[in-house]
Amino acid sequence: MALYDWEGEFISLLRNDSGRPEGLEVFLQAQRSFGEISGETILGDVAFLVIGNIVLFVYVQLMLGKFNMVETRPVLSLLGLLATFMAVGVSFGLCSAFGIAYGPVHSILPLLMLGLGVDDMFVIVQCWQNLSQEERRLELKKRMGCALRHAGVAITVTSLTDFAAFTIGASTVLPALRSFCIYSALGVVALYMLQATFFVAWFALDQSRLEDNRNGLFWCYKHKNWTPNKCSEYDLCQMFFDKIYSKYLLKKPVKALALLVTAVVFGTSIWGVTNLRQEFNPVWFIPQSSYLFQFLSRAQTFYPEAGERGTVYLGALNYSEELPKIGYLTQSMRENEYISFVDSWYDLMIDYTNSSTGEDITGQSLNESFFRMALSEFLYSPSGSRFQNYFHFEGNLTAMEPVPPIVASKFDYSHRSLDGPGEQIPAMDQTKELVQNANFSDFAAPIAMMYSSWETDKIIAFELVRNLSLALVAVFVMTLILIANIMSSIYVLLCVLLTLVDVMALMTWWDLTIDTVSCINLVLCIGLCVDYSVHIALHFMQVKGTRDERVQRTVKEMGPAVINGAFSTFLAFILLANSDSHVFESFFKIFFGVFIYGVFHGLVFLPVLLSLIGPAPYDLDLHALPEVIEVEKRSKDVVVIEGRTYSQVHNVRSNSSYE
Incomplete structure (x- = not known):
């Protein structure tokens, strides 16, 4: 709730153009x-x-x-x-x-x-x-x-x-x-x-x-001696x-x-x-007159190369043994024609381990204890600290101690700017296929905000x-x-x-x-x-x-x-x-x-x-009703006064249809 209120103040402040230098335009968006x-x-x-x-x-x-x-x-x-x-x-x-x-x-x-x-x-x-x-x-x-x-x-x-x-x-x-x-x-x-x-x-x-x-x-008021005006009787x-x-x-x-x-x-x-x-x-x-639509349209105009961002989520894998699969996946995604950028902790961890220990672990399965300690050191290093939130552990992460068992992890990627469903659908399908072909032992899937639309x-x-x-x-x-x-x-x-x-x-x-x-x-x-x-x-x-x-x-x-x-x-x-x-x-x-x-x-x-x-009509004439026939038998000249029926001439020959 506090964050929601803060975003409200943020939006209100930036949309207020009083005192703003002439010619300066501000475009913004927030989660709310x-x-x-x-x-x-x-x-x-x-x-x-x-x-x-x-x-x-x-x-x-x-x-x-x-x-x-x-x-x-x-x-x-x-x-x-x-x-x-x-x-x-x-x-x-x-x-x-x-x-x-x-x-x-x-x-x-x-x-x-x-x-x-x-x-x-x-x-x-x-x-x-x-x-x-x-x-x-x-x-x-x-x-x-x-x-x-x-x-x-x-x-x-x-x-x-x-x-x-x-x-x-x-x-x-x-x-x-x-x-x-x-x-x-x-x-x-x-x-x-x-x-x-x-x-x-x-x-x-x-x-x-x-x-x-x-x-x-x-309805309670009754008009006496009422007759409709002629104009009202015309149904144009x-x-x-x-x-x-x-x-x-x-x-x-x-x-x-x-x-x-x-x-x-x-x-x-x-x-x-x-x-x-x-x-x-x-x-x-989103209405075209809204500030959010203006922000998104300007972003597309000024940064057309920025495509859809996505994230690959990995479950409780055997990370020490399946580390080569993660490396293969990131490399395959970089080589894909629809993906412009992959931001993977795997690549930076390889570089950090090589520089700190002198051992190149590219494409190798690791000993479990060595992997946990190497990952811990990497996550507390200048290049790896930003990836701490990319992992979810069974316990707490502590400096200079092996990481707890990994429950889940992720890494980011970006598509290039894609032109309509003709490129968006193949890009999504190929990304999903790359993750599936990696054949991980637990959950693994790419997710992007626009994938639901695609x-x-x-x-x-x-x-x-x-x-x-x-x-x-x-x-x-x-x-x-x-x-x-x-x-x-x-x-x-x-x-x-x-x-x-x-x-x-x-x-x-x-x-x-x-x-x-x-x-x-x-x-x-x-x-x-x-x-x-x-x-x-x-x-x-x-x-x-x-x-x-x-x-x-x-x-x-x-x-x-x-x-x-x-x-x-x-x-x-x-x-x-x-x-x-x-x-x-x-x-x-x-x-x-x-x-x-x-x-x-x-x-x-x-x-x-x-x-x-047109086809022939029904055999049954729905317009000839028994009640009507009886009325015609009794009377040909009938007067209706205030909803009541009064007969004047009796015993007139019946007619089976009014047509």
Whole structure:
């Protein structure tokens, strides 16, 4: 604690430039710098998240409700967002209880839950708004059942697909990705349960409040003789998809253009993916405006020859007999093309013993007692005293007495300046191989601070391909089981694959690399973009008519939910564009691509594809409900007053479908 406080004073003193000569710049780092700057960055990004959530709340309120005192839904909007944060709490709580590690990348999980949760909210509300006139005449609980008959299937398909994708991702050997996928999988399950119960229950209460003409914010106040103003009854988003988008999208020139754009973008993206670099550097996690980043960048600029420093640790060897192995290892490391310097106590001990005793012990095994005494004299000599801390003995080291048995020792080395994973990975592997080939009798290993990053670079490309491939297989299997149509499942998989390739190409052009953060974001990419396509494919299977008629109705009824869910997710992270954090900056760039390409493939490419070669609908007409048939048998002209149903004309011939 005293050292930590001292470092704080040290940093504060050197960063204070008052009284400093003009033109003199000071760059510094301390042991506490990484943790301190990371904490400041997280706190700074919390402000962006809070503002983003406020913007998201306003948008959700505008889309769920209408501009009048009764049909506005601020309380429901707030409770819907609360459900997403409750899901995050469940995920964090359960994972923490089971000791699953939490890392810096996990801070984007609330944004993921917001994206998925808001999407489910819009789907439920949109299915409520899509109820037919006959279904609207039912009592509230039956109307809610009609809405959930469609919305429940949609959110179940997307939630189980997301859960499967994250569960597959949890099988990776990368600890950060595995931990995040476990958190995400539990979060998806909790979110599904909360949206299907907590949100739906509040939605039913809010709808009961609305039908009783009670104020949208103050539920206890009832408006008498209330009628909505005409302006508030216009749903511009619904009108756009109904009157404009669904009609123009199905014109032959527009279809041809949509397919052409998709093919050109995909072909260009394949070229972009081939140029995607693989590199992971922990320095990127430090904000560029921080003093630590400036120190590290200046060090690299002014001392480019200074490479990564490392240490070889040796265990409880038989040092007197294995001394030649240590000499062979140090010589081999000096001759390696990737190592610029070796600072070994062995070489200086050889020189000291030769000068003090006249005996050259190079490459020789020594008598145990002679070795212990020679080492003791060396460690108390001017050239060897600095190596006392390089040994760990069973007892205390005493001058003029043989050293106690050695428990462990070490020596240092430095790599030359290495250019990217193409040199870093071979340098690390060759160093480890040299130590292994020395064939010591006990523990022996080289360790450097950046080796963990280089190990990540070594396996991350394979892990990325593996995880994305398995996640795509999981998406196909789950959609096939839940949608129960192989062609629809193939189309959904195609949309997800196209989006994934386009996003990876965007990473190339936006100067992102394959690292732990981008791997996590690409798995999330699958989880989000599958939602956009599944809603369209599933609804297309549930309606009847010609292909064009089914597409037109699908886009009209599900288009608003898809675009609102996607745009609300975009609003949640739009402010992260100004973040100094590599985690949030990567998240913004990748999810911007998910928003653009995912919406394009879900609302443009997939409807066009379905209009051309879409599968036949389900045999069961989900829109014809027994309760509706009974209502039509009893009455054709029904009046609803303050939520109560009054019949005026009886015994009218039934119609089995409202289509």
